[in-house]
Amino acid sequence: MELKNDLFLKAAKGEQVSRVPVWMMRQAGRILPEYRKVREQAGSFIKLATTPEMAAEVTIQPVDILGVDAAIIFSDILVVPEAMGLPYEMLEAKGPNFPKTIHTQADIDALVVPDPEDQLSYVLQALDIVKKDLAGRVPLIGFAGAPFTIFCYMVEGKGSKTFSLAKKMLYSEPTLAHQLLQKITDTTIAYLKAQLAHGADLVQIFDSWAGILSPDQYSEFSSPYISQICDAITTHPVTVFAKGAYFAREEIGKMNCEVVGLDWNMNIAESRKLIPNKTLQGNMDPCVLYASFSEIEKHTVAMLDAFGKQRYIANLGHGVYPDTDPEKVKCFIETVKAY
Secondary structure, three states, X not given: OOOOOOHHHHHHOOOOOOOOOEOOOOOOXXXXXXXXXXXXXXXXXXXXXXXXXXXXXXXXXXXXXXXXXOEEOOXXXXXXXXXXXXXXXXXXXXXEEOOOOOOOXXXXXXXXXXXXXXXXXXXXXXXXXXXXXXXXXXXXXXXXXXXXXXXXXXXXXXXXXXXXXXXXXXXXXXXXXXXXXXXXXXXXXXXHHHHHHOOOOEEXXXXXXXXXXXXXXXXXXXXXXXXXXXXXXXXXXXXXXXXXXXXXXXXXHOOOOOXXXXXXXOOHHHHHHHOOOOEEEEEEOHHHHHOOHHHHHHHHHHHHHHHOOOOEEEEEOOOOOOOOOHHHHHHHHHHHHHO
């Protein structure tokens, strides 16, 4: 199907664009009252993410309401460990929790590399519905967590500021850590390829916990596995977003990906020097959206001036925060479009 708005894909591939494309991480979510209504009907976050019709509805909402240049499938990075045989629950106000965690060789051996068409069929069905309902209005982004980030949850069992239990395994049982990371990587490659087969136009790899690693550890326990994923996907563009890993920008820039996402701690000019031949995405601090409309415009224009119009996708430096006013979000989006 011919895309009516292909700015996002053109920018991702490094082609000339008439204006800067814009979307936001976590755009399908709690900032929108329309999302909260569907979430209430679902009864739980997991029910929403695993019901294809509902997941499809909230995926399309920000395209209709906010006017973004791309949709991102509504799902969760933790569907991957669940499909591998490690179920999780989402606790209100606490976040994800894994009743069982991975510590031994036997634990790793018990995990499977699932067939995404089987264990993750609800995500693929949601992609099918979104693709049909979008009718080529904007491209559709698929995604997965980076292997190290998924590893963190599978070993730690929940969110953490330090992920010290997960990092402990890197130091005390590095062979086990590598085995688990490889299994996650094999699963993720199959999963992302399935998303592309079901209509995703680009996939993004979220390395949300990259910043807790030292540069040496990142080079050993994260980078090689993301590289494997990038090397395996040859048909569509790939974005790598490693939050907090400012020290790894050059390394990520050498990966077989088309786009590198930046968080707001990463200097724009410096990042362009370190990653000269790729499209950059980001990187406004989500807290700017708490400011006045004129401040939001000022910060957005300053960011656009710094990145330039080509080889750039406007975004925040992380997901939009749930208590952000949708009108402020629209201000950000419209400022980018008018630039």
